[in-house]
Amino acid sequence: MTVNPTSQTTISDGTRGRLHGMSNHRYPLIQILAILAGIFLSASVYANGNNPISRHIVVGIKGGYHVGIDQNYQDSDPGSALLGVFGAMQLSHSWRWELGYQHHDALVAEASGVSVQTKLIESALRYDWYWHKDASLYGRAGLAYWNMEKTAATSSVTQDITSWSPLLEVGLNYHLTPKLHLSAGYQYLDAIGQSKTGKYDSHAIVLGLNYRFGRQLALPPTRLPPTTNTHGVDTIEHQAPIESLSVTSKHTPKNDTFHIQFEHNSSFITPKDSAILQQVAEILRRHPQAQAELIGHADATGEDHYNLWLSERRAQRLINALVQLGVRHDKLTVKGLGESEPIASNDTAAGRAENRRVEIVISVFESQRDDNNNE
Structure with a gap:
């Protein structure tokens, strides 16, 4: 990986004309940018319909100072400013794909x-590694397609030449x-x-x-906090009947x-959780x-x-897990509310532990509850 900025390349008249045709090299750069932008936009549209966390597109600017290091150059290494713009698609909490120009x-x-x-x-x-909900260490790895113009x-x-180089950033x-x-x-x-x-x-x-x-x-209407009944099972009383059960009964759901x-x-599902799921499945x-x-x-840690x-x-x-235990899939619905409905303070470890939960709400009729109690 050596460089020689002092080299004075002798150029023939025929080669001189080709080197002045810089626009011929710029067209591939523009074409590649257009192709990558198309892939980026297509992937973001697809992700928006399939993954909640990918509904976020990031745009940004960057600037800084760079130094060109050549092991064969004995004088001080030259440096200059750099500017760039970029867009990114969030693939997960920690991963994202970036496309940019510098x-x-x-x-x-x-x-x-x-x-x-x-x-x-x-x-x-x-990739971002979060040690705090608002701070992370990050690393980037990829490729840069560059165009270099050297003038003696x-x-x-x-x-005027173009090629590829590895890119790393931390x-x-x-x-x-x-x-x-x-x-x-x-x-x-x-290089x-x-x-x-x-x-x-x-x-x-x-x-x-x-x-x-x-x-x-959009989040559903806020649910009432759970209370514990005499049988030790959390219950939530609804002010309106449940529309998802299309059955005829005079009993209140x-x-x-x-x-x-x-x-x-x-x-991760623990053995203790498995015992609860067995009861739900039954x-x-x-x-x-x-x-x-x-x-x-979820608790309020993270985005x-x-x-x-x-x-x-x-x-x-x-x-x-419930389907594996023999429950029909059409009897089950899923909903994620994130950190929007805590049942305890997120300022303490104990409170955050309570908020990291899944509520399994089983709709039963009073007659069925009575049968359960009699058993």
């Missing part, structure tokens, strides 16, 4: 006056608001250039500011509610009219769109 101002070698200017299209996957001080001829990310994020990091681009022009490695300090767009899913709690950032198998709604919840997805994932995990 413009690097000219690097000028003091000893020779050789000038190198680079612009690039980048596509990278980014003693000639008006510009060499840094810190902080949420100024739930939608506005600030980042600072170190970016590395490997920009070719043998005929010399190569250099780009080392940059970058600052980024991005804004997340996305629609929050009531709900039996079971709570299953989860560890932080987990949807009730649903025994009473054909009964149906169950599984309502997932709202991730908590919404996690709450639905927890509820879906329990539905899959």
Whole structure:
């Protein structure tokens, strides 16, 4: 990975004309940008209909200072500013795909006056590791398709070449608001250039500011908090009859509610949970009219769109377990409410543990409840 910004390449008249035809090299850059943008938009449209957390598109700007390092260049390494714009699609709470454009101002070698200017299209996957709900360490890895223009001080001829280089970046990310994020990091681009022009490695300090767009899913009306009946089973009294049960009965419908709690950032079902699910499955198998709604919840740690997805994932995990226990799938419905309906304070570990839950609401009639009590 060596570079020689001082090299004075001798160029024939025939080659000179080709090097001046810079527009011929720019068209592939524009075409690739258009193709990647099309893929990006298509994937975002698809995700918007299939994954709650992918309903967020991120756009941002970045700027910084980069240094071109050439092991064969003995004088001070040249540096200049860089500017960029990018868009991203959130794939999960921690993963996102980014597509961007960067413009690097000219690097000028003091000893020779050789000038190198680079612009690039980048596509990278980014992972954020959150140690706090508003702060994370991030890493990006991807490819950069660059266009480099090299001009010698003693000639008006510009060499114009394009190629690919690996891109790596690590840094810190902080949420100024739930939608506005600030980042600072170190970016590395490997071996920009070719043998005929010399190569250099780009080392940059970058600052980024991005804004997340996305629609929050509409939440159902707030449910009344659960109370415990004399049989030790949580119940919720509804002011209106349940419309999902199309049966003829003079008895008032009531709900039996079971709570299953989860560890932080987990949807794992414990043996204790399995025992509760066995009881739920037995009730649903025994009473054909009964149906169950599984309502997932999360604590307030992390972003709202991730908590919404996690709450639905927890509820879906329990539905899959109930189906394996012999419950018909058409008797079960799932809903994720994220962090919107806590039953305890999210300021304490104990309160957050209570909020990480799935409520299994079983619709039964008074006659069925009486049968259960008699048994």
